Structures are given as structure tokens and as C-alpha cells.
Amino acid sequence: MENLKTQKAYKGQPKILVATDCIVLGFDEGVLKLLVFKRRVDPLAGEWSLIGSFVNEDESITDAARRVLLKFTGLEDIFMEELRTYSDVDRDPGGRCICIAQYALISIADYDRGQVEKHGARWFTFDELPNLVLDHNDMVAEALKKVREKARHRPIGFELLPEKFTIPQLQKLYEAIYQRLLDDRNFRKKLLSFGLLIKLDEKDRSGSKKGAFYYRFDHEKYAKLEKSGFDFEI
Amino acid sequence: MENLKTQKAYKGQPKILVATDCIVLGFDEGVLKLLVFKRRVDPLAGEWSLIGSFVNEDESITDAARRVLLKFTGLEDIFMEELRTYSDVDRDPGGRCICIAQYALISIADYDRGQVEKHGARWFTFDELPNLVLDHNDMVAEALKKVREKARHRPIGFELLPEKFTIPQLQKLYEAIYQRLLDDRNFRKKLLSFGLLIKLDEKDRSGSKKGAFYYRFDHEKYAKLEKSGFDFEI
DNA sequence: CCAAAAGTGTTCCCTCTACACCCATGT
DNA sequence: ACATGGGTGTAGAGGGAACACTTTTGG
Secondary structure, eight states, rough: OOOHHHHHHHTEEEEEEEEEEEEEEEETEEEEEEEEEEEOOOSSSSEEEEEEOOOTTTTTTHHHHHHHHHHHHOOSEEEEEEEEEEEOOSSSSSEEEEEEEEEEOOOOTOHHHHHHHHHTTTEEEEEOOOSSSTHHHHHHHHHHHHHHHHTTTTTOOOGGSSSSEEEEHHHHHHHHHTTOOOHHHHHHHHHHHHHEEEEEEEEEEESSSSSSEEEEEEEHHHHHHTTTTTTOOO | OOOOOHHTTTTTEEEEEEEEEEEEEETTTEEEEEEEOOSSSSSSTTTTEEEEEEOOOOOOOHHHHHHHHHHHHHOOOEEEEEEEEEEEEESSSTTTEEEEEEEEETTTTTTTHHHHHHHEEEEEEEOOOOOOOOOHHHHHHHHHHHHHHHHTTOOOGGGGSSSSEEEHHHHHHHHHHHTSOOHHHHHHHHHHTTTTEEEEEEEESSSSSSSEOOOOOEEHHHHHHHTTTTOOOO
């Protein structure tokens, strides 16, 4: 840390409460789901809310979001990206507070059910999603829009699937994200053409008698390609 | 405002200094330029810095950024978008402070030279750009990356040109953004094919004897198209 | 043997790219 | 008349979209 002189430089400037809220998306039973919980602090205690927290003085926004996600899902190393800052002066009746919203994509198979229940959290599909507190509905809508846009150019879909997945699963995921049906032949062709899916010997027989081969995404190869300007366009 | 009960709800939570910095880009003499100024507060007073300010308790981040831009350029209604939040605990030796960076695109013909000079600000090309304080170099690099990506799908280029512009001017702008030469026939064809450029009767004769027709961008028509999912792809 | 999902190829069309010459005008 | 930048058309290649049938196997 620096010295007293520099500490004084910013003395008297207006400090503000800073929070972060997470739009946590998962993919389960062929549909996208959102993790929300019952807010415990007043005002609006008992209402449905995104999971979030105030940001402490000794942590970055990312640190705070990771702390929240760990607490509510038991998961670490989750894909997470900043959405935007919500800073309207009157956005929170509890007091002036800006919020940096982040969206997180998780493989719904992996989360810790115990943690979720312990904190009064629940997964909702978007059909049955209740009204959320404050500007959280806006955050969710914007996050969905951003995920849709982003999925067209970056392979973020794989974050929502387990390590091993089948092509039909992947297609259903993209259909859920884009909200429209895709041609199965063209989809498979396109995805395989990138050379980024590694076919495994194992089959998933839960979806059909014939069984579908498992694949995994080649993150290492993609990382290299991305540096040289590769666009994962779907 | 609400009542004392709710004010108390967040009592004791950690307040933090919040700032916003603006990556102000302009296009002049065929190259992109960045507006920076000599920082006046300690620590690091006298060093080159992005223009910015602390966020007051009674204003949103956008309000703060608009205030800064007005002060330094004399301009209002500027295109501006959030880049991201910089929140590393040690990013500022002056004290814990998070910063929401925003990039702004302005028509360099329009700004108020008096305002710029009065505040010790200057336009730099990226070739001659000096080192900036704190993490401002990162912010600039990320803003450029974002502008490049965004320009491929949204008509943000027009924000950097005057209301009236010629096709060759527009092409030079895109060449400056993408850092590569474009084919003039294909470029013209593509741009005109959208039906979003309105040809004026007037010519700009500053660049050649023959003169190039002025056009303006049809913002209204684009707004409608965008709602129905139109992608302005260049 | 049948139902149910997995897997496979081809044709057409449209868009992107590459490329070279005439036009208008001020000096 | 000439130099300078503005403006136009076309042919070939490649990628996206549309489309139907065979394969596998548990029950």
C-alpha cells in the first residue's frame, strides 16, 4: 500500500455502495433455467432476487461474484462475464447502490443441491420465472440477449453442458438459446467442420436405443485459434 | 427517497470510491485519435490520463460520463457505451477505487477546441500515444478491440463522421478501424446494398477535382430494421 | 418387427472476392 | 492535356440453406 499523502488525495470524495448480482444460467431437460433465491434483507425481504452481494473493500468485483457463486452453488471456476453496471440513483429503495451485473453459465449437472437449498435458491425456467426485485428483471432480459449474441460468435454454449456431451444435446442447447429449430444435418456438419470436437468411444444411451456418441470440446485448440482471429460462428 | 428503516438496512456495508473514465475516440486526417489529458490530482499529477471523474452520490455512471465529456469537449448527445469495470484492489495507488470505463465516439469536426485546451487535453494518434496512468493503457486496448468487433455488426462508424460524409471517407474510416485496406468497389456495393445511405445533391470537392457525393446515414430506418433483427455486417 | 432417435450427401442459390477501366474536373 | 481521385460491372469460388432416407437397437 501507499502512504498517507496519497490516501489523502481522494479524501472527501463520495463513496458509494457497490454490489454485484449474478445471472446464473443453466441448461436442463432441454430448456434454459435461471437460479434465483428469496432475498433475506430488507427492504423487499422474501421476494425473489438474483443472487448477489455487496463488494467488500478488499476484493475485486470478480472476487465478490466468485464468492457468491461458491456460496450458492458450491462451484468454482465458473464461466462468468460482466454484463453491465446498473447505477440509476433510485434503483434501490434501500439506499444509493450501484450494481455490476454478471452472467454465469454453469453445467447444471455439477452444482451442489445442498448449497442451493440451504440458501433458499431455486432454478426456474423462463416460462415460470416470477417477478424479481429492483431492476433484476431487466438484468435477466439483457443477459439473455447478450448470451444469444455471444453464442453466435464464441463457443460459450459448451459452458452449459457437461464435459462430455452428444451432438443432439448440443443442438437442443443451441435451439434453446436461439429459440428456434435448427436443421440437424447442417448443424452437425457445421460443428464438426471446425475440428474442435473430439469424438469419444463412449455412447450416451439415455436418449435413444441406438445411442449417440459423446464428444468433448477442444478448449486448448480453440484457445490457439482464437488468438489468430478465428470466429466460432454458428 | 424511502424512509429511515430502509436506510438502516444497508448500514455498515462497505462503501467504495467509484469513478468513470472515458476512452474518447475521434477520426481525423484518415486516422483514429484518442483524447487524453494531463492529470491534475495526486498521485501521478502531471501524467497523461484518460478523462474521467469520481461518480457523485446523486448521479448515475452515465450522468457522470456525460458531465466529463461536456466539460472536456463541449459536446452533448455523444455515442457512449460501457466497456467494463476495473476493480482490482490495488489498481489505484491513491486508494481503493473501482472504475467503470466507457468508450465514446465523436465526430472530431464538432468538438470545442477551447474546452479541450482549457483542460490540458490533447488528441493523440495511436502511433504517438504516450504511456497513461494506472490501468488506462489496458482500457484503451480493450476499447479498441471492442470497437473493432462492434463495428463489424453495428453501424457505429457513423458516430465518428460528420452528419454528411462521402463513401471514400467512410471507407478510410473502416480501414482505420480494421487496420487493413478494403476493396473500394466491394465496399461501396456492400454499403449501398443496405439501403441505409441517403445520397445528397451536394459534393465534397476537398479530396479531388471530380468531387465525391455526400451521403447521410438513415438512423430512423436503421432503428426500425434493428428491431427486427437486422445485422449491419461489414 | 417396430418405434425412436442417430447419422449421413447433394443440389441450388446467394454472397463474398478478385479484378480493370472510364469519368469528371481543376490546374 | 493530364493528373487525381470518384465511380462502375462481372465472373468464379465458397458457404449456407433446403431437403429424405438408412442405421441401430431395446422392447
